[in-house]
Amino acid sequence: MALGIVELNGRLHDRAGFDCGNEALNRYLRSLATQHRLKGIATTFVLVESDEPARVLGFYALSAAALALENLAQADRKGLPAYPVPAVRIGRLAVSLAARQRGFGELLLQNAVRRVLAARGALGVCALVVEAKDATAERFYRKYGFRLCAGEVRQLYLPLGVG
Numbered sequence: 432m433a434l435g436i437v438e439l440n441g442r443l444h445d446r447a448g449f450d451c452g453n454e455a456l457n458r459y460l461r462s463l464a465t466q467h468r469l470k471g472i473a474t475t476f477v478l479v480e481s482d483e484p485a486r487v488l489g490f491y492a493l494s495a496a497a498l499a500l501e502n503l504a505q506a507d508r509k510g511l512p513a514y515p516v517p518a519v520r521i522g523r524l525a526v527s528l529a530a531r532q533r534g535f536g537e538l539l540l541q542n543a544v545r546r547v548l549a550a551r552g553a554l555g556v557c558a559l560v561v562e563a564k565d566a567t568a569e570r571f572y573r574k575y576g577f578r579l580c581a582g583e584v585r586q587l588y589l590p591l592g593v594g
């Protein structure tokens with residue numbers, strides 16, 4: 432089985448068949464993701480397997496964002512300009528219930544980081560930002576180095592460093 436992470440294609444991918452157990456996230460994929468792509472609000476990427484290319488195993492959505500300097504830890508502010516820094520928001524990230532605990536969440540997150548680092552060839556990005564929907568999601572992101580934004584409850588950031 433070969434896995435791939437590609438941009439969501441409404442004509443190819445079975446959006447209605449996706450179930451991650453969270454109705455808001457299911458609905459996003461089903462009804463909003465394509466509209467958001469057309470309007471330049473977010474771009475969604477889906478994890479699929481070559482044998483069943485229509486079946487969505489997981490997805491994430493990216494949008495441009497800005498992060499106030501005060502949200503960053505002192506150490507992460509070093510050398511940055513004194514105005515909001517460019518960031519990319521992972522608006523949604525989910526794995527279908529049937530595909531959990533197989534490393535797909537980690538795979539999607541790694542792919543998002545790589546994609547955003549590659550985008551540095553075209554525009555500046557300092558950090559990834561995410562709004563964890565609950566304490567469990569927060570633990571998931573913290574595991575990969577995300578840090579809580581100062582003054583925020585569930586907003587986390589991942590500094591992308593130099594390079």
Ligand SMILES: CC(C)(COP(=O)(O)OP(=O)(O)OC[C@H]1O[C@@H](n2cnc3c(N)ncnc32)[C@H](O)[C@@H]1OP(=O)(O)O)[C@@H](O)C(=O)NCCC(=O)NCCS
Nearest residue numbers: 451524525526531532533534535536537564567568570571
């Ligand atoms: C969070 C989520 C994406 C993880 O997907 P997954 O494919 O099951 O995760 P992985 O198999 O890649 O697991 C990666 C690591 O995260 C841990 N992990 C998995 N789900 C987790 C969760 N809900 N909370 C905390 N840690 C979690 C795993 O134990 C694993 O760590 P380990 O290697 O030390 O065991 C998935 O549970 C999900 O879609 N949840 C509903 C939507 C959601 O909460 N999205 C995130 C915020 S919007």
